[in-house]
Amino acid sequence: MGIPMGAPEFKVREQLQQNNINVFSSNYTLYGDLSGRVMNILRQFTPNVEDYSIDEAFLNFDGVAIEDYHDYGLQIRKRLLKWLGLPVCVGIAPTKALSKVANRIAKKFPEKTGGVHVIDTDEKRIKALKWTKIGDVWGIGYRLTKKMKAMQINTAYDFIQPQYENFIKREMGVVGLRLRSELEGKPVLELEEALETKKSIAITRSFKTKLSKLDDLKERVSTFATVCAEKLRKQSSCCYSVNVFLAKDPHKTKDSRTYFSRTETLPFATNSNITISTLAVKMLEKLYEPNEIYMKAGVIVTQLIPQDQKQLHLFEEENPKHQKLMDVIDQFHKKTGERKIRLGNQDLQHTWIMKQNHLSPNFTTNINDIITAKCQ
Structure with a gap:
């Protein structure tokens, strides 16, 4: 519908109402629980899983016998959809950066890809990089995008061209060179182990x-x-x-x-x-x-x-x-289970509950919100 990610709801409210679109408030308790369930299911397909964010993970299939990667991706997608009701897209490639590109293609063309795209040949890699806009490349933010476009680097394929190597090194340092190698199909970014404790x-x-x-x-x-x-x-x-x-x-x-x-x-x-x-x-x-x-x-x-x-x-x-x-x-x-003991300068009646006028139930974490099914 042309509504960009992160658009303020009040700015597109009329458009949402005209198209009968449901609006929900953030429900972090539900998100966190479902995210944990997703990660546990992914570990059934390989023990090498990096929980990259609440809704994204990297999987390494080294040591796993797989005949057809596209079919394996479909199995992952099907199990998550059946067990949790969550649709996901799967991108498979030799490197992290390329798998992000593959995932974007799977998401953009769900009917053609079935929600799974595999970059397993150099021909597919080059085609994917030419399709990917520079602003959509992993690690390229808004400011870098402006600088890249000023240098005529408009796609991921432009980014890996030899004449831009010094520019990338100057602007992004070793991070840019690693990203360049990843897009060339040379893996340099390993899976990161989950930290038991946070740094801040x-x-x-x-x-x-x-x-x-x-x-x-x-x-x-x-x-x-x-x-x-x-x-x-x-x-x-x-x-x-x-x-x-x-x-x-x-x-x-x-x-x-x-x-x-x-x-x-x-x-x-x-x-x-x-x-x-x-x-x-x-x-x-x-x-x-x-x-x-x-x-x-x-x-x-x-x-x-x-x-x-x-x-x-x-x-x-x-x-x-x-x-x-x-x-x-x-x-x-x-x-x-409640935060009742507080310091003297805290208000016992005041809680920092967010404004959540359209909050969905906590289906998986609150006994009162469990889904009921009527069978006949």
């Missing part, structure tokens, strides 16, 4: 209603910081650095700059609600400007280390009672 943890939210009072912002930032601390403890980590950011409403400010952030480093590693929240609120006070309207805030914790590698410091150290208190809070929340 972020809690960012747009406010349900715009905020201008410092106390209201403190409550939100304190809540975000507390959730970051809980996530740290859940993966048995501590952090050294805390980042806080604020975003003004661009339509209600005279400033050209609307995004402000501040980062501070602690003298000791921590995963305490109290320590992280206190620091985050202090940074917020330095970022805050009176008489401004804010639409979003966030807290990010970085420089993470395993909790069992936390070192003691001679002159500055966290109150040892914090850890015992955090253990009690975590046990209570695990037992009740």
Whole structure:
């Protein structure tokens, strides 16, 4: 219908209504559960699976006896559709970058490909690269696309031409050269193993209603910081650095700059609600400007280390009672399933529920939302 990905719903609302299109709010609980189920099914076809994102994965078939890759892809697609009701597209090629291209072709021409496309010859590779626009190549963003087009690099096939190698090296460095090799059919990007722990943890939210009072912002930032601390403890980590950011409403400010952030480093590693929240609120006070309207805030914790590698410091150290208190809070929340114990500057009645007026049921995670079937 010509509606681009990421288009604001309100801008195309009339077009959606005219064509009787259903609109749904984001449902991250359902997405996360179904994503995990998809990845588990994919591992039935090969143990070598990289969970690339919530809705995308790379599979390596080394050591798997496959006579017909197109048929194997159809089997993957059929099983996911039958077991989960989820349509997927499968792209198969010698490299990661080419498999992304193959997947795009499968998605673009579902009737011709059956949702599966295999690039297994040089002829198919060149044809696919000539078809792929440079802006659709994996790793080529908006700014790079403009630079590429200025150099007459309009397709993925142009990208691998010898005369542009120095330009790509200058603009993209080793990343560009690796991408070039991948598009030439030379695999250089291996599957990445899933990390057991995250390198950073972020809690960012747009406010349900715009905020201008410092106390209201403190409550939100304190809540975000507390959730970051809980996530740290859940993966048995501590952090050294805390980042806080604020975003003004661009339509209600005279400033050209609307995004402000501040980062501070602690003298000791921590995963305490109290320590992280206190620091985050202090940074917020330095970022805050009176008489401004804010639409979003966030807290990010970085420089993470395993909790069992936390070192003691001679002159500055966290109150040892914090850890015992955090253990009690975590046990209570695990037992009740609710976040009832909060810091004094948090509002017990306030939850940061998103505006989800068109939320679908949590079919697979909530007993009250399980699908019912009527049989006759």
